[in-house]
Amino acid sequence: xxxxxxxxxxxxxxxxxxxxxxxxxxxxxxxxxxxxxxxxxxxxxxxxxxxxxxxxxxxxxxxxxxxxxxxxxxxxxxxxxxxxxxxxxxxxxxxxxxxxxxxxxxxxxxxxxxxx
Amino acid sequence: xxxxxxxxxxxxxxxxxxxxxxxxxxxxxxxxxxxxxxxxxxxxxxxxxxxxxxxxxxxxxxxxxxxxxxxxxxxxxxxxxxxxxxxxxxxxxxxxxxxxxxxxxxxxxxxx
Numbered sequence: 232x233x234x235x236x237x238x239x240x241x242x243x244x245x246x247x248x249x250x251x252x253x254x255x256x257x258x259x260x261x262x263x264x265x266x267x268x269x270x271x272x273x274x275x276x277x278x279x280x281x282x283x284x285x286x287x288x289x290x291x292x293x294x295x296x297x298x299x300x301x302x303x304x305x306x307x308x309x310x311x312x313x314x315x316x317x318x319x320x321x322x323x324x325x326x327x328x329x330x331x332x333x334x335x336x337x338x339x340x341x342x343x344x345x346x347x
Numbered sequence: 348x349x350x351x352x353x354x355x356x357x358x359x360x361x362x363x364x365x366x367x368x369x370x371x372x373x374x375x376x377x378x379x380x381x382x383x384x385x386x387x388x389x390x391x392x393x394x395x396x397x398x399x400x401x402x403x404x405x406x407x408x409x410x411x412x413x414x415x416x417x418x419x420x421x422x423x424x425x426x427x428x429x430x431x432x433x434x435x436x437x438x439x440x441x442x443x444x445x446x447x448x449x450x451x452x453x454x455x456x457x458x459x
Contacts, residue, residue, distance in 0.1 A: 235390075237390075263445070265446065265447075272354065272355050273451075273452075274436060274449045274450060274451050274452050275391065275436065275449045276449075277446055277447070277448070280445075280446055322388075324390050324391070332445050333379065333440045333444075333445045333446060333447060334379060334396075334440075336447065337393075338383075338390040338391045338392070338393075339390050340389055340390045341388070341389060341390045343388070
């Protein structure tokens with residue numbers, strides 16, 4: 232099956248700093264990438280959808296100026312958490328899909344962000 | 348799917364028994380459903396999917412049942428093994444939405 236990687240797998244940052252998380256599709260071209268956030272013992276919540284070369288579409292309640300998403304190529308999307316606060320500590324998961332769209336969505340291993 | 352907040356419902360099952368995990372969805376326009384398995388600290392792993400024009404689909408040791416009348420989805424795992432211990436999520440796609448909405452999740456604990 233298709234492989235999606237995330238980097239870093241874990242990151243600790245200080246409050247007020249920014250942190251970037253990368254999502255890569257390793258063996259296919261991802262026309263769409265999705266970013267999810269998951270708090271402990273909760274489900275995955277979609278934050279935004281990004282299409283290569285276009286601006287991301289954010290879900291209601293997600294601040295686009297705080298969670299910057301860039302999808303500059305068909306294999307890479309980045310999520311930057313700006314001015315991070317402890318409440319941003321979470322498990323961030325990306326997924327990628329090719330031409331099959333939602334019917335062909337592959338998840339990354341997740342990135343654990345801890346803001347101190 | 349249903350949101351269960353900070354407490355995931357837990358299903359304890361004896362090794363070798365069958366497991367049934369249930370999911371209620373809310374949108375009658377949903378046309379595609381997926382079951383995922385998530386182990387601690389990892390991303391979701393695809394188990395099985397079903398489209399709304401079907402009511403049953405079988406995989407290896409797993410069966411998904413879809414009841415559109417009551418908007419209910421279930422995952423059956425046959426001969427549950429210790430490696431099946433994880434959190435299981437259902438997800439739905441609303442037709443033309445091209446994005447998945449996840450249910451609240453169920454933790455499965457397999458007792459040896």
